[in-house]
Amino acid sequence: MSAIIRPWITPALAVAFLAMAATGTLMLLHVKSSMIKELHERIGLVFIGVALTHIVLNWRPLSAYFRQKTSIIAALIALALVAVLALAEEDEKEDHHREGQKELREHHD
Secondary structure (H helix, E strand, O other), rough: OOHHHHHHHHHHHHHHHHHHHHHHHHHHHHOOOHHHHHHHHHHHHHHHHHHHHHHOHHHHHHHHHHOOOOHHHHHHHHHHHHHHEEEEEEHHHHHHHHHHHHHHHHHHH
């Protein structure tokens, strides 16, 4: 079965990535369309499935690659970046919530 899937999985992953990048960029640029959002979400699910299949089919070379020191450092940097961005998003949400609460109190006074 993997002999049938293997030649198609990397191109499928590349196409799914490009579609995600295109729809994500359009949403970032505030192109308002429910179709773009829907497409982005559905392609995202396809991307996850294709990526997991790619990982399973290429487990040996990937695991060897991620044992290298530079790969470990790159992974740690990526995780740190995700953590910083997630925390920044939470802080922004809390600030927005506090501003809303302040406006409500001022409106009632």
